[in-house]
Amino acid sequence: MVNINNIQVKAFVGHSRGIRYADGADRIGVDVQHGRFVVADGVSQSHLPNVWADILAHDFIKSEDKATLWGERLEQRLPDLAAKWRAESDQRLARAKDKEKRLMDRTWRNFGRAASTVAGVSFNDDGSLEYYQLGDSCIFMIDVDGNLKPFARLEEFGNTPDYVDTAGALKGKVYAGTDYMLGAAFMVLMTDALSDWFVKAQQQDTATIHTLWQLENHNQFWEWVEASRDDGSLKDDDVAMVLVKMTDSPVQQRLIYCDDIDWLIAEERGASVPGPSQEQGKNEFLEGYEGFNSGNSEVAVPPLFHGPDPASTPQVIPPPHPVKSGLEQTDSLQSENQPVPEQVGSLLDGSQQAVDDGQQPVEESIESQLISFAKYLLMGLMIANILFFALDGVACSLQDSNLLDAYWPWNNGYHPRPIFQLNFAYNAAVVVALYFQFWLKK
Numbered sequence: 280m281v282n283i284n285n286i287q288v289k290a291f292v293g294h295s296r297g298i299r300y301a302d303g304a305d306r307i308g309v310d311v312q313h314g315r316f317v318v319a320d321g322v323s324q325s326h327l328p329n330v331w332a333d334i335l336a337h338d339f340i341k342s343e344d345k346a347t348l349w350g351e352r353l354e355q356r357l358p359d360l361a362a363k364w365r366a367e368s369d370q371r372l373a374r375a376k377d378k379e380k381r382l383m384d385r386t387w388r389n390f391g392r393a394a395s396t397v398a399g400v401s402f403n404d405d406g407s408l409e410y411y412q413l414g415d416s417c418i419f420m421i422d423v424d425g426n427l428k429p430f431a432r433l434e435e436f437g438n439t440p441d442y443v444d445t446a447g448a449l450k451g452k453v454y455a456g457t458d459y460m461l462g463a464a465f466m467v468l469m470t471d472a473l474s475d476w477f478v479k480a481q482q483q484d485t486a487t488i489h490t491l492w493q494l495e496n497h498n499q500f501w502e503w504v505e506a507s508r509d510d511g512s513l514k515d516d517d518v519a520m521v522l523v524k525m526t527d528s529p530v531q532q533r534l535i536y537c538d539d540i541d542w543l544i545a546e547e548r549g550a551s552v553p554g555p556s557q558e559q560g561k562n563e564f565l566e567g568y569e570g571f572n573s574g575n576s577e578v579a580v581p582p583l584f585h586g587p588d589p590a591s592t593p594q595v596i597p598p599p600h601p602v603k604s605g606l607e608q609t610d611s612l613q614s615e616n617q618p619v620p621e622q623v624g625s626l627l628d629g630s631q632q633a634v635d636d637g638q639q640p641v642e643e644s645i646e647s648q649l650i651s652f653a654k655y656l657l658m659g660l661m662i663a664n665i666l667f668f669a670l671d672g673v674a675c676s677l678q679d680s681n682l683l684d685a686y687w688p689w690n691n692g693y694h695p696r697p698i699f700q701l702n703f704a705y706n707a708a709v710v711v712a713l714y715f716q717f718w719l720k721k
Contacts, residue, residue: 280406305519314402331393425485472516
């Protein structure tokens with residue numbers, strides 16, 4: 280069994296290569312006072328998955344229900360949660376410029392909903408742990424001998440993850456229950472890419488969890504992620520993890536480090552970000568942490584940076600920038616006229632900022648290239664088809680034969696290559712090109 284006062288926590292989040300933090304769909308949630316931790320992974324083949332993952336993570340963290348009860352009531356709350364997602368989608372569409380608006384229109388028509396996996400845990404007063412997992416975001420326990428215990432049957436996960444979506448569907452098998460964490464040394468929550476890597480790595484080397492725990496800040500985490508991708512051990516995908524270490528006695532500082540996605544987005548855009556200070560070290564999901572409440576004598580406001588002094592180590596990302604509490608941030612999704620923040624952007628404004636910065640989202644760039652290629656291909660095929668029709672008529676006149684018997688003149692003779700067949704092939708290619716042209720526009 281685990282005492283909530285005997286834990287230490289580190290949490291990290293990142294994006295896949297080729298995109299930015301604003302476009303990543305993984306989210307983390309941490310509330311060390313109430314012992315609530317969650318990771319959510321928005322499904323890429325859906326509309327605004329990062330918005331939906333963010334809403335689910337906020338809802339889990341601010342809920343007063345334990346993990347299993349939260350899961351049981353999730354389906355009842357989906358209409359209200361989906362309404363927040365739709366309101367944010369409408370706001371972003373209204374703010375979007377032409378290229379961004381076309382991209383959003385297309386994803387909406389293609390999918391019409393958002394989906395996300397979710398894995399969350401909550402500690403009980405009796406030392407037990409309640410858990411809820413849907414999809415391939417996973418929860419693991421590691422005992423003192425380094426043995427790994429997953430809270431779900433990993434072999435049941437396929438290429439298509441289970442999820443909860445904005446249409447009110449809970450697809451797949453839910454894993455939920457209570458565990459007393461006997462002999463536990465660590466508890467870990469990870470999204471799919473890290474989960475897949477961790478199972479293999481921990482089984483091969485039981486010290487892997489200790490290697491992860493030694494990561495002290497986001498820079499170290501990101502260097503490790505990139506190195507693992509380079510050696511092929513880690514799949515290139517969004518990444519998020521929450522590490523919970525069990526200690527033998529109560530600790531003064533339970534939160535050691537936690538990434539703040541808002542701060543990372545702002546820092547990536549080059550916005551003005553305040554320097555490190557303990558007063559600014561508040562993660563958006565930590566509204567319940569007693570260290571941030573005035574008059575609490577247990578512990579002063581905990582620094583989110585652990586290690587060398589950030590002032591003397593400029594290459595290290597400073598502590599997260601202060602943002603709204605989880606409840607305030609979630610409620611702000613309902614505002615009809617919410618302005619785009621000047622310094623710390625909303626979690627939900629990813630690709631719009633790409634347009635504002637003069638950058639084009641990856642999807643838009645690929646789409647433009649494909650449509651341009653299709654247009655040029657179509658034009659070339661049509662011109663070639665016209666030429667072949669003309670040559671066909673000339674050949675027929677020379678041969679004094681009908682279309683089916685026309686031969687191609689070659690090497691002072693006529694060889695049996697019916698031009699009609701070539702014309703038919705080009706006509707078929709033009710039809711296919713037209714189909715793909717309209718499909719791409721759709």
